[in-house]
Amino acid sequence: MKKIILVLITISLISCDAATLQKVLDNAGNVAVTNTDISNALKQALNKGIESGVDYLAKTDGFYKSPYKILLPDDAQKVVEKLRVIPGFDKVENEITLKLNRAAEDAVKRAKPIFVDAIKQMTFNDVKNILMGEKNAATQYLHRTTYNKLYDEFHPVILESLNKFGAVDYWAEAVNTYNSIPFIKKMNPRIDDYVTQKALEGVFDMVEKKELDIRTNIRARTTDLLRRVFSLQDK
Numbered sequence: 001m002k003k004i005i006l007v008l009i010t011i012s013l014i015s016c017d018a019a020t021l022q023k024v025l026d027n028a029g030n031v032a033v034t035n036t037d038i039s040n041a042l043k044q045a046l047n048k049g050i051e052s053g054v055d056y057l058a059k060t061d062g063f064y065k066s067p068y069k070i071l072l073p074d075d076a077q078k079v080v081e082k083l084r085v086i087p088g089f090d091k092v093e094n095e096i097t098l099k100l101n102r103a104a105e106d107a108v109k110r111a112k113p114i115f116v117d118a119i120k121q122m123t124f125n126d127v128k129n130i131l132m133g134e135k136n137a138a139t140q141y142l143h144r145t146t147y148n149k150l151y152d153e154f155h156p157v158i159l160e161s162l163n164k165f166g167a168v169d170y171w172a173e174a175v176n177t178y179n180s181i182p183f184i185k186k187m188n189p190r191i192d193d194y195v196t197q198k199a200l201e202g203v204f205d206m207v208e209k210k211e212l213d214i215r216t217n218i219r220a221r222t223t224d225l226l227r228r229v230f231s232l233q234d235k
Contacts, residue, residue: 039127043119046138049210050115057108057206064101068202072097073194075187092174099167100191104199106161110153111203118145139208150200158199159192168192 056062063069072093084092122130122141130137162168171191179186 035124039122039124042127042130043122045214046119046211047116049214050119050207051112053206053210054108054112054115054203057202058105060105061101062108063104063199063202064098068205070097070100070104070195070198070202072100073191076191092170096167096171096174099162099165099170100195102165103158103161103167103195104202106164107154107157107196107199108203110157111150114146114150114153115142115207118142121145135212136208138211138214139204142207143204147200147204150203151196154199155192155196158196162192162195 057066057068118141126141130141134140159168168191175187178184
């Protein structure tokens with residue numbers, strides 16, 4: 001029984017079925033661990049994981065020199081290919097890619113309080129569903145409850161950040177120069193929506209990786225509550 005409870009408390013209850021989980025939850029008090037303890041431990045662990053992930057992406061090169069690097073959309077490749085032979089635009093791809101990623105790094109700081117608020121609002125049923133769900137059940141919950149709010153927060157910040165790093169004017173000038181070429185299909189010079197979506201893709205992918213770590217890493221005793229709850233394995 002201790003082993004089952006330990007698996008629950010360490011948030012690695014991946015293979016346990018609903019009936020077993022409910023039995024563990026019903027008897028959690030028998031080992032001085034309450035439902036509230038379990039719920040708070042999960043929330044703390046998620047907060048720690050999200051804080052770590054967001055901080056990673058928000059630092060310089062968190063996007064630009066990582067697997068989350070934002071590249072130009074496929075359609076934009078037509079622009080840079082045509083502009084390479086035009087003086088002043090030979091490095092347009094490198095320049096705009098750097099600016100896009102700097103904007104994402106600048107904006108991602110807004111994600112943390114939105115995630116924290118969503119975690120605070122988790123009910124115990126939410127916690128049970130996450131523990132009984134898929135390996136990315138917490139990520140799915142956060143995506144469902146925060147994506148629209150994150151987009152609304154990110155988009156103006158992305159636009160502001162793109163302007164701060166000169167990306168909007170730089171890309172608009174490049175696209176408008178491209179659009180002046182005869183017999184080509186005109187391109188939209190706006191790129192802020194694309195960058196916002198790619199930045200959020202990176203954020204949720206990082207959250208998913210952190211969730212998997214939360215579910216499998218039993219050494220994450222970083223608070224008094226987690227140390228108290230995880231200490232059951234030592235008995």
